Amino acid sequence: MTTTTATSGKQLFRSFHTESSNEENARLLTADPKTVDYELIYFKISCLAATARHLFAFGKINWKNSFPTDWDEEKYDSPFGLTPLLHIRSQGKELTLTESIVIDFYLAKKFDLLGSNEYEEHVIKAFYSSIHALRDRSLRCMTWTYADKRKEAFETWTTENIPRWIKIKEQHLERNGSNGHFFGEKLSLADIHLVSVIDHFAELPRGEEIVALFRASPLLWKVHETVLANPDIAAWRESDEFKEIVKGGKIVYAKSRF
Numbered sequence: 001m002t003t004t005t006a007t008s009g010k011q012l013f014r015s016f017h018t019e020s021s022n023e024e025n026a027r028l029l030t031a032d033p034k035t036v037d038y039e040l041i042y043f044k045i046s047c048l049a050a051t052a053r054h055l056f057a058f059g060k061i062n063w064k065n066s067f068p069t070d071w072d073e074e075k076y077d078s079p080f081g082l083t084p085l086l087h088i089r090s091q092g093k094e095l096t097l098t099e100s101i102v103i104d105f106y107l108a109k110k111f112d113l114l115g116s117n118e119y120e121e122h123v124i125k126a127f128y129s130s131i132h133a134l135r136d137r138s139l140r141c142m143t144w145t146y147a148d149k150r151k152e153a154f155e156t157w158t159t160e161n162i163p164r165w166i167k168i169k170e171q172h173l174e175r176n177g178s179n180g181h182f183f184g185e186k187l188s189l190a191d192i193h194l195v196s197v198i199d200h201f202a203e204l205p206r207g208e209e210i211v212a213l214f215r216a217s218p219l220l221w222k223v224h225e226t227v228l229a230n231p232d233i234a235a236w237r238e239s240d241e242f243k244e245i246v247k248g249g250k251i252v253y254a255k256s257r258f
């Protein structure tokens with residue numbers, strides 16, 4: 001739904017104010033997932049939607065991926081002109097969540113992946129944020145940095161930045177009992193986010209060299225393997241759609257050529 005301003009005729013981006021009240025929208029957010037349709041909009045790459053896709057698989061609810069086909073037009077259907085978007089619909093009502101972190105936190109809460117108490121929740125979110133930042137900074141400072149700096153940036157990231165990040169996380173994993181989870185005793189959003197970010201690195205040119213750094217860390221790789229041992233997540237990763245997305249990511253990042 002695209003609207004324009006009365007005065008300038010400019011196209012407006014989707015509003016957070018909907019036909020329903022904020023209270024009605026809050027009820028839609030907490031409705032029984034069996035009564036709700038979820039549509040996740042993102043490009044055919046892993047990156048910012050990978051965790052939500054894994055969370056949906058884990059939660060075993062009714063959801064679908066949609067991929068923009070004419071983003072220049074479709075971007076007005078997004079509050080910030082950016083994806084991912086999560087459209088949530090039930091009984092003729094619809095609301096949209098945006099920003100990957102918000103979508104991931106929403107789904108993680110719904111599927112009980114934020115630990116067993118409020119302290120665990122905040123620690124899990126801290127790990128999530130640190131995992132998120134690793135990918136975000138690597139995108140800006142390595143993958144899409146100035147073309148003549150990319151090779152040097154790749155060296156710095158693979159010999160300094162990522163190894164340092166891994167070493168610090170290993171200390172925490174060890175103190176959590178080397179049990180295949182970042183914090184606590186059960187699968188969490190942070191564990192799943194690690195898998196998504198490793199998937200992201202795997203789509204990059206020379207991605208195998210980056211993934212090898214994670215694989216060489218038994219403690220981190222145990223988290224990776226623990227997530228993949230979940231049968232619903234494993235089934236999603238075996239699906240044709242998942243494989244198409246990985247292929248799409250490789251095509252996009254081939255342009256970074258480091």
Ligand SMILES: N[C@@H](CCC(=O)N[C@@H](CS)C(=O)NCC(=O)O)C(=O)O
Pocket residue numbers: 047048071075081082083084098099100101
């Ligand atoms: N902070 C946002 C970043 C979103 C973002 O940059 N999305 C990119 C794809 S990775 C996008 O939709 N780009 C389309 C455009 O720039 O028109 C989030 O985490 O969701």
